[in-house]
Amino acid sequence: MDIKTAETKLANPQMDKEESLDLIVSLNKLLANYSVVYQKLRNFHWNVVGGDFYDVHEKLEEEYLAGAENIDEIAERVRVLGFKPLSTMAEFIEKAGIKETNADHTAEEMISAIVQDYKTMIKSMTEVVKQALKLDDYGTDFMVRNMIIRTEEKIWMFQSFLK
Numbered sequence: 001m002d003i004k005t006a007e008t009k010l011a012n013p014q015m016d017k018e019e020s021l022d023l024i025v026s027l028n029k030l031l032a033n034y035s036v037v038y039q040k041l042r043n044f045h046w047n048v049v050g051g052d053f054y055d056v057h058e059k060l061e062e063e064y065l066a067g068a069e070n071i072d073e074i075a076e077r078v079r080v081l082g083f084k085p086l087s088t089m090a091e092f093i094e095k096a097g098i099k100e101t102n103a104d105h106t107a108e109e110m111i112s113a114i115v116q117d118y119k120t121m122i123k124s125m126t127e128v129v130k131q132a133l134k135l136d137d138y139g140t141d142f143m144v145r146n147m148i149i150r151t152e153e154k155i156w157m158f159q160s161f162l163k
Helices: 021-047 053-080 089-095 107-134 138-162
Strands: none
Touching: 021 053, 021 089, 021 107, 021 138, 053 107, 053 138, 107 138
16 A cells, blocks of 8 residues: 655654554545545435434434544544654545445434444454554544444444344
């Protein structure tokens, strides 16, 4: 992966740029996954129909707003670590483990797709945490563990909706 280095010094002086590359790759993959999921959430939000419209419409908006905050946090964390984050849709789509979809789905299919995407995100987040702990990067670890906790709760809630 082509890693772009920013013209800044590392915020954590104990971290070495070379040793940080695996962490940056995993953060950028998480950023890419979040960016694709963010757009998918907006797609579903705009296009949901049916008896559950209001509830699903509102929950999807809640999710994409939270996703936007996490995208910003991840990108800024990459900058704090002295690198440049991925920043184009082409880069996001290329690096993400999550794929785009069309809008022709029932509300249940949409929620099911989000559950699967969130499970993929948990794997991506876990990889970031592993890489951060190898470097004693507790800032990244703390940030992503909070994302994991929220995402696990949302998976449970969405799975409950599907029953």
